[in-house]
Amino acid sequence: MTYGSGMVRRNDLGFVRYVVGRLEGAGVRAWVFGGWAAELLGLSAPRAHGDVDLLYPADGFAVVDEFLARGDVQEIEAKRFPHKRAFEIDGIMVELFLVQADGAGSFTDFWGVARHDWPADVFAVEVDGLRVASAMAVTGYRAGWEDLQSKLQGR
Incomplete structure (x- = not known):
């Protein structure tokens, strides 16, 4: 299957591999997160996925923004937020x-209002050749979702 053709494709494991590889080619090392990570780690049954969530360990989005500026993805x-970038x-x-x-470890800062601390093993897992966020990272984020949302309501 060819990706990046402008046609609507299925969000399957081949697509996830394509996205991760394309980012890697642009200097962006990312770890699979969210529903795909849960499935790859055996935390959830296989299902249809609406998107691909990735964790990007870095000081900022300079390299990602260069990738986006090329204009070959939408x-x-x-x-576009201080903690997130998205494309199609x-x-x-x-x-x-x-x-x-x-000094306290890995974290995501949501608008300077809420900090989510990631477990020490967040980037220690590989599944079938893909870098995948750890089970503790996936379940911990899900467990803290409501608390995070309540903190962000007042921003």
Whole structure:
């Protein structure tokens, strides 16, 4: 199957591999997160996926922004935030969440209002040749979702 053709494609594992590989080719090392990570880790049954979520460990989005500036993917400007970038390939949304590090460990800063701390093993897992966020990272984020949302309501 050819991706990046402008045609609507299925969000299957081949597509996830394509996206990760394309980002890697642009200097963006990302880890599969969200529903795809849960499925790859055996935390959820296989299902249809609406998007691809990725974690991006870096100090900022400079390299990602260079990739987006090329114009060969469709950036979703409404999702351009200090902690996130998003784009579409073949009608499928891809979201990159910035994961920074400080003396306390890895974290994502949501608008300076809420900090999500990632477990120490967040980037220690590989499944079938793909870098995948750890089970603790996936389940911990899900468990803290409502609390995070309540903090963000007042921003």
